[in-house]
Amino acid sequence: MTTGKKTYQNTILDIAEALKLSPATISRALNNHPYVKEKTRNDVMEMATKLGYRRNQMASGLRSNKTRTVGLIIPRVSMFFHAEVITSIQNDLYKHGYSLIICQSNDTVSMERELTETLYASRVDALIVACTLQTVDFSHFDKFIDQNKPVIFYDRVPVGDYKATFIKGDDFEGAYLATNHLIEAGCKQIAHISGPLTSNLYQARAAGFLKAMDEHGLPVREEWIFHQELYHENAFRAMEKMFDDTTRPDGVFADNDTSAIAAIGYAKQNGIAVPGELKIAGYSNDPRTSIITPSVTSVEQFPNLVGKKVVEALVELLSQEAEGLAYKTEPVIIPVELIVRESTAIN
Amino acid sequence: MTTGKKTYQNTILDIAEALKLSPATISRALNNHPYVKEKTRNDVMEMATKLGYRRNQMASGLRSNKTRTVGLIIPRVSMFFHAEVITSIQNDLYKHGYSLIICQSNDTVSMERELTETLYASRVDALIVACTLQTVDFSHFDKFIDQNKPVIFYDRVPVGDYKATFIKGDDFEGAYLATNHLIEAGCKQIAHISGPLTSNLYQARAAGFLKAMDEHGLPVREEWIFHQELYHENAFRAMEKMFDDTTRPDGVFADNDTSAIAAIGYAKQNGIAVPGELKIAGYSNDPRTSIITPSVTSVEQFPNLVGKKVVEALVELLSQEAEGLAYKTEPVIIPVELIVRESTAIN
């Protein structure tokens, strides 16, 4: 090798030089600009692949102020529902030429804040967020909103007004369906293991639960309504409390499947027959629900559909761009479906 | 507002102007360059937060040829093992100031190729890969290797020599332990539901299985060794084949838990007692294994440890950088542990 040129890293200038054209033309050819001759475009494309050229996103992003990258903040990738949503989002987004930076807040507000900053520094074109259960102040997202960069919330969304796009499940309906189903299966004394009321999810589910109870004129026992982090141990302890009494529930509606599974576990350990003495329903249709014995009735949330809708909205917002309004005024509501299994069978 | 300046997007120049300093000094202050007065640094920091300044990664990356971003390619985020690994990687990486771009190959080679190109275009500083089960040609990663950018493979790694860093589980040992355990529990006729032999994983596990069988002088029936995609239906069909015969296996070692669970399902449907007539062991210690009845013996792979080791190696490689060799010559082997449950209990 005589000319001591750099070994790899081919740029637009290398193509320009090779073809005796200006870098401007190369750029235009690569970006499908209309004013470039068919032949020129072909030449450029050919030379580009020949030289193994790859656009430098840094340079491109700096100049055009677009990164073709979207940031995603979720509590944890290892939660079944979110894992499915991500898979769907990432695959769909890729088809539209966008990359995804996935970040986990570990369900803490401070981390969510930091990540928002980091993603802002990376100048992502948009943000997709399933926020923390404790997030009630959303000002850390203002930076994006102010710059007209779309922010899409899914599943866990801000309550109240906010200049962002909302894609959410029909949590009210889900809870209503499940509770109704328990009642129709014969339950008269139903407990509700729910999450923190800071989140829209559990507000809606609590309401759905109460509506069903109310419609059937069933009394609601305050001590049987739990608002707590939906961990296995918490649910187990809730069960202990409920059953440490002479009047016992004959139905439990849990706001996630981990809690429902914990309830099943408690029942097994204490010789309580499910569904004979106690019926249990969960939420999310986690794969575990169909495997455990007895299998657990649960509410399907269609994570793939959620992902699809998120990307749909995003692509629309990113394409119109200039025309103000970087958000959709109406929330998209994803339907739910009750999957009935053994844990709520009629005796 | 009289001066029609841009509303947000504060840059280093804005700080410079506000403090009557040059942009160079601001940059140095922000990057902890030694030659900057204590007071100056403080002033800069203060003004930076006051103006809500955030470094523009595009510009920074373009100039310094560093993005502080790492690319990750995995088959699917929704696989339990990988979800756990990602969580661990992402959290650890974040502590070192790196972001992660997560991509899914959907376990297809062509997608893996494309994603590698995309991540190259984004000029990520390094690549973490759990490759496809069918990836036998690794030339698409050469672009990174040639430019001395670290490539770290975990779990599914290239067989043979390749200038990259390997973090892998002790698959041979895992299979050996599981098979041994089945034998010691009394099994004499053991089947093996394994994955495609293109992958290092299943080569090693096949070998471990055979070693254990051999050591105990047990015969291996060719028709009971399956190399196939490890899906539920495939495993179910394998079970049908095995049990459609007069001589039936009394033990099944499956290379993942989905297959083991399918085996349990088949046994349940056909009235075969587990562990009475048939003992079953799986691989990965998926949460489902401890929930199903009977619970399934499985091999724990310590995904968190895998993630930790990946980041450890990466940070080391990225820090030495200049000193050639962007890979570790010795693979890191993550130990495994057999988790014994009901499905292999002695009768």
Added chain:
DNA sequence: CTAATTTATGAAAACGTTTTCATGTGACTG
């Protein structure tokens, strides 16, 4: 007290694109 060195800052170039503006074709219009 001067010379050499270290510390602190600024000016300006550089990174690889995209985009505005200018310019030159050739084709169409009236």
Added chain:
DNA sequence: CAGTCACATGAAAACGTTTTCATAAATTAG
């Protein structure tokens, strides 16, 4: 056939940093 207009290209500026080089100020050495 002159004037307008769509097409095709190039020159050069711009994006916001980092970094090299130069220089000034402060410190140390001799």
